[in-house]
Amino acid sequence: MRVVLLGAGAGGAAAVTELTQAGHEVRWWARRDETLDPFRAVGGVRHEGLLGEGLAVPALLTTDLAASLRG
Numbered sequence: 001m002r003v004v005l006l007g008a009g010a011g012g013a014a015a016v017t018e019l020t021q022a023g024h025e026v027r028w029w030a031r032r033d034e035t036l037d038p039f040r041a042v043g044g045v046r047h048e049g050l051l052g053e054g055l056a057v058p059a060l061l062t063t064d065l066a067a068s069l070r071g
Contacts, residue, residue: 002027004068005058008035017047017056027060029068036061 001024005012008030019026030036039045044057062068 001025002071004029006065006068008039013039013045013047016045016058017051020044020056020058021051026056026058027062027068028058029062029065031063033063036063 003019003024004027005015005019006029008028012028012030016026016028028036028039040061042055044055046055047053060068
């Protein structure tokens with residue numbers, strides 16, 4: 001399933017992790033590039049905890065809302 005997440009705060013990061021681990025194609029939108037830049041720098045969301053340890057990689061990280069919804 002393709003999922004678009006709006007917002008790149010702590011909740012959005014957790015959702016990216018959980019949804020990518022479940023096999024979904026995740027497109028992640030944030031209002032500002034500065035919010036996404038730390039995630040872009042590592043290639044996704046680094047996580048460690050109840051969901052295991054690793055890197056959750058969304059299919060798209062963008063500030064372009066139309067691009068996140070396309071398709």
